[in-house]
Amino acid sequence: MVRGTADPAVVDHGIAMRLRMTMNLLESVSCIKFIPIIGTPDRNGSWLHISNPRLQRDCMHEPLNKGNGELVLVLGLDCLSEQQILHTLLHGVGFKDEVSHPQRDQYIRILWSNIQPAYQHLFKIQPRAKMSKNMIEYDPMSVMHFHDRAFSTNGQATIAPLIAGLVITPSDSLSQLDKMKLKLRFGHECNKRNVDDLLDICKKVLYEDMNKGKIHIPSEGQALSEDDSNVSGNNTNSIENNDQNSKEEEENNPDDSLTIKNNDTLSLHVFENTTEKLGGEYKRVKNW
Ligand SMILES: [Zn+2]
Numbered sequence: 001m002v003r004g005t006a007d008p009a010v011v012d013h014g015i016a017m018r019l020r021m022t023m024n025l026l027e028s029v030s031c032i033k034f035i036p037i038i039g040t041p042d043r044n045g046s047w048l049h050i051s052n053p054r055l056q057r058d059c060m061h062e063p064l065n066k067g068n069g070e071l072v073l074v075l076g077l078d079c080l081s082e083q084q085i086l087h088t089l090l091h092g093v094g095f096k097d098e099v100s101h102p103q104r105d106q107y108i109r110i111l112w113s114n115i116q117p118a119y120q121h122l123f124k125i126q127p128r129a130k131m132s133k134n135m136i137e138y139d140p141m142s143v144m145h146f147h148d149r150a151f152s153t154n155g156q157a158t159i160a161p162l163i164a165g166l167v168i169t170p171s172d173s174l175s176q177l178d179k180m181k182l183k184l185r186f187g188h189e190c191n192k193r194n195v196d197d198l199l200d201i202c203k204k205v206l207y208e209d210m211n212k213g214k215i216h217i218p219s220e221g222q223a224l225s226e227d228d229s230n231v232s233g234n235n236t237n238s239i240e241n242n243d244q245n246s247k248e249e250e251e252n253n254p255d256d257s258l259t260i261k262n263n264d265t266l267s268l269h270v271f272e273n274t275t276e277k278l279g280g281e282y283k284r285v286k287n288w
Contacts, residue, residue, distance in 0.1 A: 021082065025173070050092075082173075147159075
């Protein structure tokens with residue numbers, strides 16, 4: 001899940017609609033779920049904060065990690081097309097600019113002298129230590145790719161193909177490899193959601209049976225009856241232990257595709273006064 005907040009001074013109704021459409025697109029091709037947080041963000045979790053405190057105009061390519069769970073995603077004033085919002089939002093969930101792909105030098109040449117100095121760092125290859133285990137091949141059609149004259153200082157190309165026939169054509173939407181990358185990186189979210197749903201059902205059935213007196217949980221020191229030992233205490237512990245194991249597993253296996261901590265609570269949220277009171281979280285989400 002991805003929770004977060006949007007600054008109402010930046011995200012008006014029209015932009016909120018585009019954001020929601022972009023989120024719908026990402027949710028439709030992956031296991032990501034964007035959930036608006038109403039009220040104060042969870043200090044133990046992580047969240048996206050869509051804002052633009054300095055009223056910058058350009059698209060921003062480096063989300064600012066505030067170190068307290070908050071990841072600021074700047075939506076530039078001239079960066080509000082659907083393609084640009086999609087690009088920015090993907091940065092928020094850990095995607096890098098495709099031009100920094102470790103294998104890009106096999107396909108393209110960077111024309112450094114044509115790039116504005118202030119933006120040259122965006123063209124550096126990602127350190128191999130930061131490569132995601134799920135990284136797939138270089139994709140010149142990725143929505144995360146710059147166009148071939150991006151950040152030009154003289155109007156000339158900043159990226160040139162090395163392979164005959166290779167055309168650098170960033171997609172307006174997700175490329176096929178973008179969709180594959182999303183599935184690889186966030187497929188575990190579907191598995192986790194299925195396990196959580198199953199655990200909720202088990203707990204609900206267990207508590208209903210306890211309330212009906214079908215199951216007796218012995219107090220501490222009280223011996224288990226033969227029937228109880230089969231279903232009650234052990235099962236309850238099993239559920240709790242599974243929860244704990246799940247948490248420990250996540251801590252031991254952080255998703256390196258995300259730039260903010262604790263992917264379980266990574267989220268995108270809206271200030272309450274930017275949402276219409278339609279009732280129910282899902283309807284609030286639809287307001288994006
Ligand atoms: Zn970017």
